[in-house]
Amino acid sequence: MFGAFAKTLFGSSNERYVRSLHPIVAKINAFEPTLQVLSDEELANQTVKFRDLLAKGETLDSLLPEAFATVREAARRALGQRHYDVQMIGGIVLHRGEITEMRTGEGKTLVATLPTYLNALPGKGVHVVTVNDYLASRDAEWMGQVYRFLGLTVGVIVPNLSDEERRAAYAADITYGTNNEFGFDYLRDNMKYDRASMTQRPYNFAIVDEVDSILIDEARTPLIISGPTDDKSELYMGVDAIVKQLTPEDYEKDEKQRSIVLTEDGTERAERLLETAGLLIGANLYDFENTQVVHHLNQSLRANVMFKRDIDYIVKDGKVVIIDEFTGRMMDGRRWSDGLHQAVEAKEGVAIEPENQTLASITFQNYFRMYPKLGGMTGTASTEAPEFFDIYKMNVVTIPTNLPVQRVDEEDEFYKTTEEKFRAIAKRIREQSSKGQPVLVGTVSIEKSERLSEFLKEEKVAHEVLNARFHESEAHIVAQAGRLGAVTIATNMAGRGTDIQLGGNWEFRVEGELADMPEGPERDAAIAKIKAEVAAEKEQVKAAGGLFVLGTERHESRRIDNQLRGRSGRQGDPGLSRFYLSLDDDLLRIFGSNTLFSRMMRSNIEDGEAIGSKWLTKAIETAQKKVEARNYDIRKQVVEYDDVMNDQRKVIYEQRADIMDADTVGDVVEDMRTETVNTIVADACPPESYPEQWDVPGMTQRIADVLNLELPIEDWAREEGIEPDIVEERIREAAAKLVNDKAADLEPETWAQIEKSILLQNLDHHWKEHLALLDALRQVVHLRAYAQKTPLNEYKQEAFAMFERMLSNIREDVTRTLAYAQFTFQASSAMSELPELPDFLTSHIDPLTGEDDTADWDAASAGLIGSGLPPLGIPRPQIEDLGGMDPSEWEGRVSRNAPCPCGSGRKYKHCHGALTGATGA
Structure with a gap:
């Protein structure tokens, strides 16, 4: 009761905060008469003056009143629009890294010019993020008149730009673009093989327009860059035909969760139908061999029962086109994940395009948290204020309207x-x-x-x-x-x-x-x-x-x-x-x-x-609050799981940057070789063991497999006083000599380029495999709850163990590739340039519903990336390296996870290893 009385007497905390900004607005207004008498050239020179002051130690906050007044005058001359005082308040809030809530029609686009100009003065770049390409282009051109008047450069990021055009746009003082383009450019940059080919520069300040749409609605869905896997269109069509024979009694659906499961009778019926169609191995649907069939059956059920034509998607020009649930727009070129889109294509009888494998991903939460300062603006943010603060540490400030609101809202x-x-x-x-x-x-x-x-x-x-x-x-x-x-x-x-x-x-x-x-x-x-x-x-x-x-x-x-x-x-x-x-x-x-x-x-x-009645309206609002709370839990869960991957992503991306920046990576390669040798010896020689207890045959085989060396390990083990560290040192010396002899035959620059390429190739290859494993783990880890375990904690523990294994595999594969590689080319031109990245399929997929919220075809892609890595021009172990052996004789001589000696670019176990009927990992 006292709180309500205090609010009546002193105003809400929001009103008090807004009142506290009035003195700053008064200072801005005080500069107006002085600036109005300046010529256009003198007004433009204000930018030079501000930059000189910054160089002498002034802060942006101290320059704010005069800089805002300068923008107001420039907008009056360039656009014929003068900022209202309430727009100045909105600009101050944005500059402070908070969210400005202004009603529709109050001029948020013009408000953004104030903090954008001020924060662009240090020359570190400002990103203005919009919800679609049309608005990005429109605002860059429209508001760009103000910035260019004041001597700043403006760039815009839209689809289908070349890397050179993107680099130029990011190098501008102010860059407009969509959340997707900024996020995908970050992922693409961290897949490049050369620092000079990266497009973005370090982040400084971003203003997010329609901040609730971007940081709330679309934040359920991570950005994903992917490439296709093998074609399974016949399997999709076969499963779809079976699902269409099922009746509503065969399954139970939950519309709240958008999930559907077969009943016991439905499972038996599906088993009989699958068996008749020849799609089932054995008689039990849930046998391990039928895992893939179960997955496709579940996705086909969702496609046929839960997803409705003209609501969730439309069929246009023989393609299934997703409808964005938030804007009602068609999402051309955008696809649901995990086989769901293919299941819908089978349902509608259109051409089925192949599934995709994740190559890189990030959530909007983790992407935008990389900006040192982040502001946002929208007409509707106060209902989500707790989430903005919890996730992004941003306060929501409601700005009063310029004129009183006259609208009547009926019950x-x-x-x-x-x-x-x-x-x-x-x-x-x-x-x-x-x-x-x-x-x-x-x-x-x-x-x-x-x-x-x-x-x-x-x-x-x-x-x-x-x-x-x-x-x-x-x-x-x-x-x-x-x-x-x-x-x-x-x-x-x-x-x-x-x-x-x-x-x-x-x-x-x-x-x-x-x-x-x-x-x-x-x-x-x-x-x-x-x-x-x-x-x-x-x-x-x-x-x-x-x-x-x-x-x-x-x-x-x-x-x-x-x-x-x-x-x-x-x-x-x-x-x-x-x-x-x-x-x-x-x-x-x-x-x-x-x-x-x-x-x-x-x-x-x-x-x-x-x-x-008001009572009924309140009841509806209560239902909406429940849904909002559930959606917040979903988004929070996405962040918690992505935070685990984010720590690993930072390590990998920082490692890639270090490799690209280094003139030579010989010390890194040597450390990897040392670690690999230590691991091999440690596995074969347990602590406190005697030489006769060592696994000498296993060690000999591993050294031949990984290091391409035939060493007298058995003779060494019979030496008196032999210790594991002595064995390690001898193996290291032999391995180093083998590699150094190869390096001696090449120019130092060529060898450095080879090492760098091999490192980056292996890093990317294993990171892609790791992402696929994390995706699989993420989908099943919730089942641990049945064993009274916390799924998130289980995910963290297993993800960490998988990451450690990945790093070990990278070290081993880099060592093996260099040990086996034979360089028979005469010119070094093959290694003089790093490879171009192919076009990718980019998507923005909800991990819980499988819905694709937003994505694009990158660079008007003419073709899709293969499931393997792009060819790096790196010499691989060739057939002659194995003494001219027939591929059937490679088994046991080539590691299952090593690149296949045939040069296909795939792992041996997925290429000739599979053809010879080899098993094991």
Whole structure:
């Protein structure tokens, strides 16, 4: 009670914080008269002045008032826009590495120019992160006018740029781009073979636009770079045919978790069908040999039962295209992981593309935490404030609007069925539209937007449909959604990036109506006429009540609802909003099906009758909070598991950087050889043992296998007073001589390049294998909970042990490759250049649902990366190294994990080792 009284008396903590920034705004305003009298050249020279002050020891905070005032004046001259005082407050918050929550239409894009300019002054680069390529390009060009006016350089990162273009963009003072492009460039850079070919420079400061969408919604899904594995299309089609014969009694589904499992009877039926189709080894589905079949059966079940056409995906031009659940956009070239996309392709009968193997991955949480300072801005962040602080250590600050909000938010209206709800919605839209009030209708899927469109056609209401099928005309439809009597149905309005202006957008009208008219007085007059028409229409729309936002159901996140509502009532305009709900809505059906409210609605409400009250609206918010908490747990779990991999990723990436920076890696190679020899001897000679207890045959075989040496180990073991360390020293000397003799035949630079290439190749190869193992472990470690063990702790322990084994395998393989390699080429040109990386398939995949949230085809890839590493031009053990033996005789002479002597680039056990029927690891 006292807390509420104190809040009334002194204001909330947010209000007090905002008030504390007013003195800084007063200082900024005090500079304005001085700057207004400067010429354009003198204003641009402010940048030189600020950089000189920084060089003399001034801090960014001390320069902030004058720098912000400089940007305000530059924006007034370059764009014709002057920052409001509340926008200055937003800029200060961003500069401090916090999140600015500003309502839609308050000018967040312009706000970002303030801290971006200030933090770009030291020349270390500032990244401005947006949600899509259109906004990145638009903002870089639009706001770039201000930066270029002040003498700063601006770059933009979009798909299909070459490495040279990316390097130039990252070298600019300010770089715009999407979260995916920045993240994928980081991963790609850490797969390069030469430091000079890397595109990014050390991170400094980033501002994330639509921060809730990027750091919350998309943070469930790690960024993944992958390459395809073997083709299994026949298996997918065979399993799909069997799944389509199963009935709902054969499986149990959980819509909350989006999971599905076979019942006992369903398992028996599936076994019989698989056996008949020749896809089952033995009679038991869960035998070890059928692991892959079980996996594909489960994915096919999910594809056929849980994933719906026109909701989760559409089929376009013979391809399955994912629909983004947050924006309703088509995700061209983006794929679900773990065989799920292939299962959907089999379900729809389209061409099945091969699965992919992870080559590199990172979560957005760990990527953005690499920035020393991170700011964010959005219209809806306060509901997720605890998560922003827990994960990113960022506070959310709500900035007051420039003008008071005039929008009226009506209570939700509830109906029993979707049919009744849509009929009521169509009638309400007809009523409001006939008065001249523009209506924006928010739906959650393509299917529902098209269904509502049918109802509106019955009511003879003219309307536009904005969904994934027609997103090419998206900006134009959104820009004109505020015209008199306009009705627009939008699948989702999150992050659309275009404001809805009452009366319409004159710029879009000019673009559409006067596209063919040449420049001149006639065109100028036509533009003036359009502006006058838009201004007059705006007053008519205001008189009709402004934009009416109508939600056809509640989203599982309150933020998405608030984003939709926020489209109305911008900059003090009048507006209205209301949500219409039914018991058939997903949120109520899945998360509130057994509640008192649901039972009461079904038994007490007449057909066609609607009810609405604050109590019911609160009940819906409670359901949404539960879903938000569950989604937060999912994201937190993703971070906890990725943190384990992140520590290992840092070690590997730092090791790669050290290798690339070094002129020679001979000392590293020598240390690896020493460690390998020590391990071989330690395995064969247990501590405190006598020579007669040593495994001499095993040691001899291992030395021949790994070091390519035939040594008299048996003779040494019979020597009096022989110790393991003496054996180690002799083996090391022999191994060093073998390698040094090879090096003596080559130029020092060529040999250094060979060692560096072999190191990087082995590092990347084993890291890729390690990622695959971690993925497999991650998928099954939850089963440890049945043994009363904590899955996360088990994952940490096993991941660490696997990492240690990987490092040991890298040391051994590098030593073996150098020991066996024969250099018969005459020119050293083959080693003079490091290899080019191939094109990769990049994806952004949810590890829990398998959904691909966002990804892209990299560099308009003409082909896919092979499952092996790119050819490095490194000499491998050739057939003549093995005395001209037939491949059938290689068994026992070539390590199972060594590169195959045939030069295919695959491991021996996956190449000729498999062909000879060899077994073992």
